[in-house]
Amino acid sequence: MSQTPEYAILLVCAPDKKGLTAFLTDMVYRAGGNILDLQQHVDNSEGGFFLRLVWDLNDFQIPRADTESWLNKTIPADMHMRWRLNYSDDRARMAVFATRESHCLYDILSRIHAGEWDVDLSLIISNHACLQSIAESQGILYKIFTIDKANKATQEQAMIRCLDEHRIDFVVLARYMQVLSQSFTEKYRDRIINIHHSFLPAFPGSKPYHSAHLRGVKIIGASSHYVTAELDAGPIIAQDVISVSHLDTVDDFIRKGRDIEKIVLARAISAHLQHKILVSGNRTVVFY
Amino acid sequence: MSQTPEYAILLVCAPDKKGLTAFLTDMVYRAGGNILDLQQHVDNSEGGFFLRLVWDLNDFQIPRADTESWLNKTIPADMHMRWRLNYSDDRARMAVFATRESHCLYDILSRIHAGEWDVDLSLIISNHACLQSIAESQGILYKIFTIDKANKATQEQAMIRCLDEHRIDFVVLARYMQVLSQSFTEKYRDRIINIHHSFLPAFPGSKPYHSAHLRGVKIIGASSHYVTAELDAGPIIAQDVISVSHLDTVDDFIRKGRDIEKIVLARAISAHLQHKILVSGNRTVVFY
């Protein structure tokens, strides 16, 4: 949806209860906010309530600096709401981690160039130098942190300092071939987006195209998900597939797979940037 | 969404204006209705407001017989809302029109048998006898109205009497090969669903697979739409496609096309039955 220049986006999770939607829409209406978009979902099997509410700030009477405390005061504690407030003119700061494969990075750079996303691509981190010239030709800072068994913990600490220094909001693993430690993933909970080159939960781990070829599948897939401590097991954000046949070798799987990897990763980044994702247990609500 | 046994479904169109969503949710909340599902959409280019609101009737205080008048009284005239109210335990009465091709009819019968839809398939009308035994083996009334140039107007009147007699709510054209007159389509405005065997607006009219083959397309499609006076030009509800190649003859196009025709038609019927469709000009809003 194309929207007016300035609007607020409120994401809410709560245990379901009568009147939550009426309460929230009424609250915004009384403060002068015109609701531009509302999507609400009740997960009947688990009793969860999920809502995304977008309102126009033109005649909204609460100053931006006071809105969070206004929400804290206005929402009754016994509604047990967890909420997140964002603004359309916030500009997120993204870091991309990559290794050698370039297709996802190129695709991201292409979208940055086209102005498709409201994001600052502030930093690229890699354990190799091989994508440095591409990054730098686009004027993006490229930092190399080589990783081996001995230095992994130390290097991760240095990477975190680097992310902090550049005030990074979220991290995209664009075919980054290192497993991040649990302390790293927990620090950036629901803020690290990975692309895995299989139709999860089939073929987690390394070499999924080889496994898929061996099994003789007729379709291959790609899955983007938030990274959690368990490898390739985090909440799935987006998936897509492409047909293969007996004519395709493992190399063909890899080549065809690249096209869906980059598209699926971009869809996940878009949804994240538009504050359309709520994580519920190990699943996501991705609003339309 | 699986839902509780009894709930109300309100579909609303209006010129967009501040406070419409808050007004409606508040109205339902004050009457004791727990909102189960809400989808709302503002078409910025045309200033239209569209909403689908579902609430639980368990503690709802307005008796069902009074709800329409309560809505009329409660909604201010200057909101210029057009609305439609339905209930989850309403059971629509559907008629299917068919000619010779059986795949869509079989598919509908299959869903009836599986209990996929809350619908009464009350009547099948055809201009041929060839599907009579299938219909009757499932215990469905099958009426033949043969059509030629001379009798068309008279027969359509007889068909309408038949639909009235069986209190038919909506009509599905399951590859019915007759063009309905304008007076017929206007009587059942937004209540006749057709399946056209092309990716509209490409290839309207007859023999679309022949035209598609001649043009050398690599994908063929099917489109379901509400029928209007202009042939194959009504508001599109659902579309889908399937790949073809140089190996496929026109007959292969026809055979492959059947699979998407029946699936796309079923999707449109499902959305119609769940009161998820609003028509706006010549387009549809199909809520998720």
Next chain:
Amino acid sequence: MSQTPEYAILLVCAPDKKGLTAFLTDMVYRAGGNILDLQQHVDNSEGGFFLRLVWDLNDFQIPRADTESWLNKTIPADMHMRWRLNYSDDRARMAVFATRESHCLYDILSRIHAGEWDVDLSLIISNHACLQSIAESQGILYKIFTIDKANKATQEQAMIRCLDEHRIDFVVLARYMQVLSQSFTEKYRDRIINIHHSFLPAFPGSKPYHSAHLRGVKIIGASSHYVTAELDAGPIIAQDVISVSHLDTVDDFIRKGRDIEKIVLARAISAHLQHKILVSGNRTVVFY
């Protein structure tokens, strides 16, 4: 491809070697056969040669009764070819096994009615009576073999006698909810087609839609495969997928899944009937 009334279809596997294609095409040409279609594939990773050769019988000089022995004599033993010869006017005899779910059976009956396949649907076997009336309304013989732990082996023997009696060429498991014993599957090696309601190898076994929902996938799939002794692990013939979202419950997964189950099963049956499938290890070559 639409083809002339009578033609021969030769499927060949062999260890790859120079000259195999030239040998076979030359052999057919010298005997007066006009090649209508040829597809040939070399699997470089395993050195396998696969070919499907279709020729017109109009001017073919070998009498049909002698063709197999002509092939045996003409093809040198040191080519180690395994081959299968079929004719376009052979009419395979198919049995369908079902339990309670009717959508795949209806879909098969629909295609039988439309004359989509050159097949005789000679027999439906079930462990329940619930689909009997549908089958019999179409004039198809329906036999019930109830299965429990105690009688399974005996009943399978009775089923095999029944298949033999009706000279069944291949069996389709149309959501048949019993696991066939190893002796049964070996007797009908590469002649039992199953539809599994997941995107294999994800979610083998029972309740795949429940598992898929729990994992929070964004796409669900269906897979048809030849049945082997290991459950849901046989060579995959066809797969397809459909999108799901957080709005979909397990019941929605089941309902949406039915549409791809029946389509994917039908594609596998079509390929089998057209003699387009070669099994190589645990994978299939499915010619176009």
Next chain:
Amino acid sequence: MSQTPEYAILLVCAPDKKGLTAFLTDMVYRAGGNILDLQQHVDNSEGGFFLRLVWDLNDFQIPRADTESWLNKTIPADMHMRWRLNYSDDRARMAVFATRESHCLYDILSRIHAGEWDVDLSLIISNHACLQSIAESQGILYKIFTIDKANKATQEQAMIRCLDEHRIDFVVLARYMQVLSQSFTEKYRDRIINIHHSFLPAFPGSKPYHSAHLRGVKIIGASSHYVTAELDAGPIIAQDVISVSHLDTVDDFIRKGRDIEKIVLARAISAHLQHKILVSGNRTVVFY
């Protein structure tokens, strides 16, 4: 298919006649060529014969310099074959034409960087300067030919000289927003690949996404085709689609469309580079 280092690729069209495949395979076999891949297709409706034959050059006895004349001598004139011979180690020289939109160009550069194609991207031609820095950061020559009504014929002549000078084999129009003259398209017949941002034949010409939005379609498409004198009417090579909904504005159509435009264009380029395309009338045979 992964293939051995050096092989020959022969594409053949002819009026269908008995023995063509046998003749060609035998001809190659007798000269020592091992057939690696063969696809053959007879278009029954028009009586056309199409073949793609790949053979290993390891033991092939005809020197490369003599192969074309060997084919001319060996193939009887009364077979009326048109053929084209290529080698796996030929390296085509490609020029890309672009205007302002960068997504297709980035995607091509990404594939060049990944080594996905055996091609030299020798030259980028544009009527604007805006993509110059991207091109030059990758070391690709970028030439600007501004076009207006007055200078169009002259500039096209200059462009052709430039293509000649760089020995360009084929041209890719990567969202190039100028219509090429008939004399230009005829000079590069079947050697100019365009990407059109609609599902042809729906919405040819300019602003297809606006037209699609106005019509209320539920799926949008992209089509790559060889350019002919008639705008957007040339033989289609590849097409793909993506779902849209009422939530999507024209800008969303444009944004979503970019993802299929670049993928579909890349598929067409791949098929062209692998010598998999034969043009027959206004249709293509695209071998697998």
